[in-house]
Amino acid sequence: MAVRPAAGRTQLMSAQPDHAPVTPYAPPGAPAELLAQLRADRRAAQWVPVFEREWAAALEESRRTFSLAGLYEVVQVWQARVVSAPAVDEFLASGRDETGVVDLEEIRSRRR
Numbered sequence: 001m002a003v004r005p006a007a008g009r010t011q012l013m014s015a016q017p018d019h020a021p022v023t024p025y026a027p028p029g030a031p032a033e034l035l036a037q038l039r040a041d042r043r044a045a046q047w048v049p050v051f052e053r054e055w056a057a058a059l060e061e062s063r064r065t066f067s068l069a070g071l072y073e074v075v076q077v078w079q080a081r082v083v084s085a086p087a088v089d090e091f092l093a094s095g096r097d098e099t100g101v102v103d104l105e106e107i108r109s110r111r112r
Contacts, residue, residue: 030075030079031055031071031075034078035048035055038082043085051074054074055074058073059071
């Protein structure tokens with residue numbers, strides 16, 4: 001079926017969806033690279049299951065909302081964790097007192 005827009009150009013209408021289906025696995029690129037980094041880290045036993053759970057939840061949310069924002073957020077948060085891990089290790093090894101420290105995740109959740 002052809003539709004004639006105001007500008008005079010002919011456009012074809014299609015019954016096909018304009019989005020690609022989301023696959024149930026992490027696509028190549030940043031998420032896959034990040035998962036490889038997490039698996040290679042000494043914290044893999046703790047980090048990998050949590051990342052996979054958060055990624056799966058964000059993937060399901062993106063399917064429902066057609067938004068990639070949650071997927072980007074999961075990747076960004078985990079990239080920040082990987083980058084900051086050496087500094088955290090150094091802090092913990094220094095024996096500094098953590099009394100009175102506020103959890104950043106708690107602060108973030110209050111903003112939402």
